[in-house]
Amino acid sequence: MSTLSTVLAFILLFGALVFFHELGHFIFAKRSGILCREFAIGFGPKILAFNKNETTYTIRLLPLGGYVRMAGEDPELIELKPGLRVGLILDKNEVVKKIIINRKEKYPDARIIEIEQADIEKDLFITGFEEEEEERIKSYKIDEKAVLVENGIESQIAPIDRQFSSKSLLARTLTIFAGPLFNFILAIVVFILLGFIQGVPSNEPMLGGITKDGSAMKAGLKQGDIVHSIDDAEVSTWLDIVEIIQENPGDPLTFHIERDDKLMDIQVTPQNIEGEGKIGVYQPMNKSFGQAFVYGFTETWFWTKQIFIILGDLVTGGFTIDAFSGPVGIYASTEAVAQSGIFNLFRWGALLSINLGIMNLLPIPALDGGRLLFFGIEALRGKPIDKNKEGFVHFIGFALLMLLMIVVTWNDIRRFFL
Structure with a gap:
């Protein structure tokens, strides 16, 4: 894959993740009646900008994030003083x-x-x-x-009733939470599409795709054959088939199969590959919409748990910061994934979206999770924390995040380019 193609893939991939994250904030802010001054993808100088329905939509030079600028979050415009x-x-x-x-x-x-x-x-x-x-x-x-x-x-x-701070605690909480939520929704949708197009791995005792150079093709096995038994050992799942084949490299096996409502026996000798038997058969895939829909949720939940396990290892010392990647590491990984095909690139995007959603929900100042933490404190106290104090905490958190980003980026550069 060329450097230009990798750069475009990275920008489109990261841009899509940021877009959906900010879209969550934007939709819920609009529904709450908050004036959204700008919806931006990227940081730095504007490349493209247009106005529609009170909001300026911009694409900026550095594709490393984005934001929704809501009225009341920053100092409001110009003060109209007497004498002006x-x-x-x-x-x-x-x-x-x-x-x-x-x-x-x-x-x-x-x-x-x-x-x-x-x-x-x-x-x-x-x-x-x-x-x-x-x-x-x-x-x-x-x-x-x-x-x-x-x-x-x-x-x-921005009249006071159009400002973020004037809205109810629930409205503000939903507006901030919606960003990470949309990252999870994006991952679910991508996995559903992948499940519908590629199919969902099935555990039925059925043969999936057949490779051209495998012993299954040479013996006459075909995709869709239902396996009832192997050497008189009954099988009821795909894992049963895999286990028997792997345990018998080089040994002839008799497959009792069903094809087109007819029963037949076919003898296959698994190839010995690194001590394990292989016959060149893929797992069967189910392409029904129902299975794909369920797969979208189960796959998202699986990877969410895996990321939390990694975060837990980081806290307990079983995982070091060197294993984390910043934009440079993500770029390098995107290049490798893109070379393996468009579907793997989509899967990689879904995983990054889950990761972005989880990272933003961590109770760290300057992130969405940090703001949600302050909302939780407000709910307990019955009144919001002083804006100046909260702003100072977020400033410190942002500075520490920038420092962490520098460290992670340097680690990425050493790992991939030095």
Whole structure:
């Protein structure tokens, strides 16, 4: 696989994981009435941006994450202080639709006032002295979707009821939890599709695909043959067949099979490969939608447990940080997986999605799990923790995560490139 193909596969794969994670936050934020200012995939300079329904959708240069910028999570826009001269764009009912902070000459129809008082969060009004009538104060109602314009850039105001912090504890919890949740949903959907396309491994005593150079093909066995017994030993599962074959390398075996409602005996001699018998037969696969649907959930649950086992080993000392991979390690692994086929790449993506969901649920400051921990404390206390204190904890957590990322990335570089 070429370097360009690997890079594209990595960007598309990682971009899809980030997209679904942020989509979870976005959908639940919208359902709660929170103003989402930006839905971003990647960090750094914008490559592509467009506006729709109050939100700016952006793709940024560095494909290593993403975010949904919700009103109320960052300091809100510009403070309209008394004495500030602004321009107002009004509708026919004299309701403010735009507040021009500077470069007012570009808006010749704007009504210029010197602010005496303004509230763009609760009561939504602005009063001030008009330019042509400096002795008279006039008050204007502000539309709840009005925009502030500074240096030609428009930013919609966020009344308090559109801000993240004003929502109920349940709404905020669901909005944050939805990101990791969508990563698990993505993994389930991918495994369902793989199960439907490739089939779900079945434990029936039936032969799956037959290899061209195996002894099964030479003996006349065919895909779909149902095995009743081998050398008079009854078999009831695929594992029974595998066990008997592996234990008899080089020994002739008589397969009593059923094919097209007819019973017959076929003698097969397993090849001796590294001390084990092999006849060149694959496990049977079930491609029914019902089996694929169940497989999506069971496979996701299996890998979720495996990741938690690894995390447990990390805590108890049975697993070291050197075994973890950052973006460099994931890139190298993606290259290896992509070379083995598109289906394995999809499976790898599902595993990464589960991993991303679990990592984000860990109670670490700056991650979704850290925020959910603060929500849990709020539920116990009956009131939220001071924003400044919570922000400081998240800042420290983010700094430590960046330090960990540097260490893991350096380990990846040494492992794969030095």
